[in-house]
Amino acid sequence: MVKIRLSRKGIRKKPFYQIIVTNSRNSRDGRFIEKLGYFDPLNLNKKLQFNKNRMDFWISKGAILSNRVYSLVK
Template sequence: MVKIRLSRKGIRKKPFYQIIVTNSRNSRDGRFIEKLGYFDPLNLNKRLHFNKNRIDFWISKGAILSKRVYSLIR
């Protein structure tokens, strides 16, 4: 099953997340199919950026959004 979810990057106590498309069996920070955007909880100016067209494409192919990604993009 293909999922759209967050992958944690950055360093300790300074998280930075990438919005990725991956197989649900892969680990959180493991292999991914495509990077769709990012979420930076610490930067107030550029907090969220994503490609809406690609997210819609993957949803049409059957990808499932995680709860956190769903709450961010809606």
Template sequence: MAVKIRLARHGAKKRPYYRVVVADGRMPRDGRYIEQVGRYNPLTTPKTIELDLEKIDEWISKGAQPSTTVSHLIDIVRTGAPAPEKKQKLSKKAAAKAAAAAESAE
């Protein structure tokens, strides 16, 4: 049985909220899990990451494999650094307005 530490998506449409769970690799993403070991909310500013590192270390010692996303979240929590924020991309219309405003200011 391949045990994974991964994210399970919850929340409404376009409003994701994730639970960090330990689950059998054959179960569906949002299906049955063995234990919940944390939470991750990417919508708050700054992003909310709550992980129980003791439980995660215990599961990893038993052979559980964290997903790439979960391993990245674990690294962020261990270092204490804030989660990196993505730059907001301007729409074409907004970029054109900003360029026009900068041009008229000159």
């Protein structure tokens, strides 16, 4: 099953998340198919940025949004 979820990057106590498309069996920070955007909880100006067209493409192919990604993009 293909999922759209967050992958944690950054250093300790300064998280930075990438919105990725991956197989649900892969680990959180493991292999991914495509990077769709990012989420920066510490930066107030550019907090969330993602490619809406590619996200719609993957959803049409059957990808499922994680709960956190769904709450961010709704």
